[in-house]
Amino acid sequence: MMKKFYLLLVLLPLFIFFSGCENSVEEEEFPFEFRLVIRGILEPGKAAANIYIGRTMPISSQFSQGFANVTDAAAVILHNGTFFPLRHTINGLYRNDTLIIRAGETYQLLVQWEDKLATAETTIPNRGIISKPVVKTEINGAESKNFVETAVAPFANEVYAATWVAFSISGAVTQEDSSIAAVMKRGDNGQMKVTTSQVPSPIGTQNLGMRMFIYDAPFYDYYYSQGSNRTSDLVFGQPQNNIKWNVQADGIGMFIGRRDTLLRMN
Structure with missing residues (x-):
């Protein structure tokens, strides 16, 4: 090398x-x-x-x-x-x-x-084994919150994040979240749970799913050091020294492998 x-x-x-x-x-x-x-x-x-x-x-x-x-x-x-x-x-x-x-x-x-x-x-990450997503409901008194969650057995050391997605009856995407709740990596048992942000209450739970984002491992440290949950733009231009870039020498920023896949509950 x-x-x-x-x-x-x-x-x-x-x-x-x-x-x-x-x-x-x-x-x-x-x-x-x-x-x-x-x-x-x-x-x-x-x-x-x-x-x-x-x-x-x-x-x-x-x-x-x-x-x-x-x-x-x-x-x-x-x-x-x-x-x-x-x-x-x-x-x-x-x-x-x-x-x-x-x-x-x-x-x-x-x-x-x-x-x-x-x-x-x-x-460029390979895709691990991803279970069918399910709705996870948290109840606090009279208030209930819905999330979409799934279990993942990673292929190697790639990391995962997800957004909730609403589908039409025909299977087209009608609404999608613009942020991710967390980036997850392999746990001690070799698996992980990946959960979306809260699904807004007006959106029903019958036609939900998720978009799974799979990144090369260095994205995990970058995400948690720069504090953003955006999934699309991924602005890497801030010069702060505490951000963990994977660009080296006289540069800052991220040059990263990623893939994504849509998953439906039904």
Whole structure:
């Protein structure tokens, strides 16, 4: 693995030609810690796309997309000994349409811009054994609260989270939660319970289910260190030192494998 990494460092300048001819953003003269900001989610069966590369902003300056986005980075993904250069598309987003992500496989990212280098690695999670979800009801006096819950036997060390979903009679999704209650990892008995946030009372329990999100293991520490329960945007750009990123060297952020699946009770 180290030989591959050093080879990647040697070959990286060759991929600068693939990174486009955009002009560098203008440097602002504020004292701050300059770091690359990486945000990328790899999902099985999809191309490596929408990988964001940016830079930290000075604390005292107003956000400027033109300043924050890096449009001319040299970036590659290493997979099974093959280098896949990433090309910039728009607003700091990079992609490679020939690299189709596969479950159970590991991908390394290397990004260089000016004198900064950021690296990351993720494995795309396989799906464990997931039981059929059920409604869990908690009663406190005259008040009752409904949740959707299921048991999971993980495939390996991947972590799980879920949102409740309401289905129509035909099976289409009619409503879905925008937040997750918790991220769960394998317990001492090799299994776990995954529970959604509370289902709003106007929504009946007859046509409920859940969307199960399965992440590579480093997402667990990231989630609990940054305190967000959002499932879609996953903004990784905060520069706080206590957040546990999986992007290393001169970068912050997350480059993470994820998959999701819909589960119905009936």
